Amino acid sequence: MSLLEIRNLRTHLAVPGGIARAVDGVDLDLGEGGTVGVVGESGSGKTLLALSILGLPPGGPDQIIDGSSIRYRGEELVGVGNKRLREIRGGEIAMIFQEPMTSLNPVFTVGDQVRESVGLHTSLRGRAGKEEVVRLLGEVGIPDPSARMRDYPHQFSGGMRQRVMIAMALAGKPSLLIADEPTTALDVTIEAQILDLIKETQTRLGMGLLLISHDLRTVSKVCERLVVLYAGRVVESGPTAEVLASPKHPYTRGLMGSRLSMDDRRKSLRPIPGEVPEATSWPRGCRFHPRCGEMIPRCRTREPDLLPLEAAAPDSGGAVGPTTGVRKARCWLLGETGGGA
Ligand SMILES: Nc1ncnc2c1ncn2[C@@H]1O[C@H](COP(=O)(O)OP(=O)(O)O)[C@@H](O)[C@H]1O
Ligand SMILES: [Mg+2]
Numbered sequence: 001m002s003l004l005e006i007r008n009l010r011t012h013l014a015v016p017g018g019i020a021r022a023v024d025g026v027d028l029d030l031g032e033g034g035t036v037g038v039v040g041e042s043g044s045g046k047t048l049l050a051l052s053i054l055g056l057p058p059g060g061p062d063q064i065i066d067g068s069s070i071r072y073r074g075e076e077l078v079g080v081g082n083k084r085l086r087e088i089r090g091g092e093i094a095m096i097f098q099e100p101m102t103s104l105n106p107v108f109t110v111g112d113q114v115r116e117s118v119g120l121h122t123s124l125r126g127r128a129g130k131e132e133v134v135r136l137l138g139e140v141g142i143p144d145p146s147a148r149m150r151d152y153p154h155q156f157s158g159g160m161r162q163r164v165m166i167a168m169a170l171a172g173k174p175s176l177l178i179a180d181e182p183t184t185a186l187d188v189t190i191e192a193q194i195l196d197l198i199k200e201t202q203t204r205l206g207m208g209l210l211l212i213s214h215d216l217r218t219v220s221k222v223c224e225r226l227v228v229l230y231a232g233r234v235v236e237s238g239p240t241a242e243v244l245a246s247p248k249h250p251y252t253r254g255l256m257g258s259r260l261s262m263d264d265r266r267k268s269l270r271p272i273p274g275e276v277p278e279a280t281s282w283p284r285g286c287r288f289h290p291r292c293g294e295m296i297p298r299c300r301t302r303e304p305d306l307l308p309l310e311a312a313a314p315d316s317g318g319a320v321g322p323t324t325g326v327r328k329a330r331c332w333l334l335g336e337t338g339g340g341a
Contacts, residue, residue, distance in 0.1 A: 003176055003208040004030040004053070004072055010065040011045075011052045013279075020279035022048045024232035027306070028210075030176070035202060035209040037219025037240065039255060040229035043276035046212045049229070050178050053077070053210075054095060055085040072176070091121050094169035096162070098181035103165060104153040110137075110164050111149025114171065121172030136167040141197060159190035166197065176208040183218060195222055216255045220244060228252050231287035232279060234306055238327035248309065248329035250294045286332065298332050306330040 011023040023045045030036045038046050048057055053070055055061040055077060064070075070077040072092065077085070089095075097103055104113060114133045118124055124132045137145035140163040153161055162182060169177060179198060183191035199222045202209045213219050219226060219240075226243045228236040228251065236249040247253045257271030274291045277283060283290050289299040309327045 001032070001074055002029055002071075003032045003034065004028065004070070004210070006053070006071075007069040009049065009052060009068045009070060011048050011057050011063050011068070012065055013048075013057070013059060013063055015280060017278065018280040021282060022232055022279045023052060024282070026229070026232070026234055028227055028234070028237075030208050030210060032175070033202075033206045033208060034225070035199075035211065035223040036225045036227060037223030038210060038212045038227045038229055039214070039216050039219050041214055041255075041272070041276050043279070044229040045232040045279070046214075046229055047180055050095060050180050050210070050212055053178065054089050054093060055080070055082070056089075061085070090117065090169075090172040090174065092172075092174055093176045093178065094172060094174035095178040095180065096165045096169050096182050098184045104161060106153055109150055109152055110156065113153075114149070114164065114167050117168040117171035132171075136170055137164070139170065140164070140167045140201070141193075142167075157190075158186050159194060162186065162194050163197065166194075166201065170201065170205070173205070174207060176210065177202065178210045178212070180212045181214065182211075184213070184215075191218070198222065216252075228255070231276060231282050233287060233330065234328070235288065235331070236329045237306075238309075242327055248327075248334060249288075249331050250292050250333070251288050254291075286330075294333060296332060302332075304330050304332045304334075307334070309334070 006026060006028040009023055009026040010021070013020040013022055026049060028036065038049065040046055051057045052064055057063040064078055068078050072088065077088065104110070111133050114136055115129055118129050118132045118136070122132065133149055134145045137149060142148055142160060142163055153164070156164065182198065183194050186194060195218065198209065198211070201207070209223070211219050211222055223240055226237060226240050227234055228243070228249065230251050236243060236247065236252045243252065244256070247256060251272070254272035272291055285301050286292070286299040286303055289295045292299065306328050307330070309329060
């Protein structure tokens with residue numbers, strides 16, 4: 001059974017300028033123990049997608065539009081009550097965020113905060129609870145955990161704080177971990193260590209992982225599959241190796257260009273001109289067309305569907321069969337059927 005099956009997810013927020021259609025028809029599949037990376041620039045809708053899964057969009061679960069479906073192990077989460085959502089959060093699905101300092105309370109020790117998660121999600125109390133805190137802190141690579149648990153968050157480095165957040169997320173033994181830009185606030189060396197920790201933990205515990213980042217390089221390192229999000233929509237998805245080997249959407253190619261320019265810090269090249277538009281006013285036609293260097297007239301007026309690539313790319317050995325339909329893209333350049341190209 002699939003762990004997470006999202007269909008036509010739309011999360012719209014009432015904002016001063018109108019309605020922000022921040023998540024606007026997203027499909028996403030994640031198998032048990034699988035890893036999916038969600039990538040897109042800031043403003044693409046990544047965080048709202050993650051918060052919607054937990055029933056936590058700003059303004060509450062009612063911001064998720066009727067007809068949206070989020071199935072967790074077959075159970076529909078859209079419209080499920082708050083009581084069930086609270087059980088799901090932490091116990092079934094846990095989330096870690098970009099900035100661990102804002103999620104940790106500065107006036108409590110690290111140990112107290114991990115202890116609270118343990119208390120919330122397990123029946124371990126007293127001495128057993130404390131031992132579990134030490135075990136969790138050790139599990140995420142904090143040296144000398146029984147001493148360090150008495151420290152306060154500000155006594156930890158950014159990387160160590162993110163390890164604490166991961167320990168808190170693991171307290172409920174979740175089957176799905178959602179990590180939203182977990183390394184964006186960290187420097188490059190620490191980023192690699194935290195990504196290794198996330199990947200190693202995911203594999204060892206057999207958790208599903210939804211890793212969100214604006215950086216294609218980050219998600220590609222860890223995830224088997226990629227979902228490229230632009231303007232609240234999926235524009236491309238598929239196995240990571242295939243997407244990287246032959247990106248089908250000009251936006252994906254743009255993100256790959258950003259990646260190259262980041263590796264070469266001497267260039268301040270911006271391969272995708274302009275910015276993600278406001279979610280209150282997505283462009284008509286293909287939402288990417290105003291920024292696209294490969295636009296054709298049709299892109300301005302009609303939005304292409306997200307379609308399976310019917311013919312396998314020649315560089316994948318021409319294999320067609322069970323994997324057909326796994327790889328999808330939303331672009332007129334691929335033709336009416338989406339195939340070939
Ligand atoms: N709390 C909020 N209130 C109003 N608009 C929001 C809020 N959060 C996000 N948005 C809007 O929704 C869109 C998607 O935001 P977000 O999901 O945070 O994107 P990402 O995580 O990809 O950067 C943006 O246009 C943003 O301005
Ligand atoms: Mg975000």
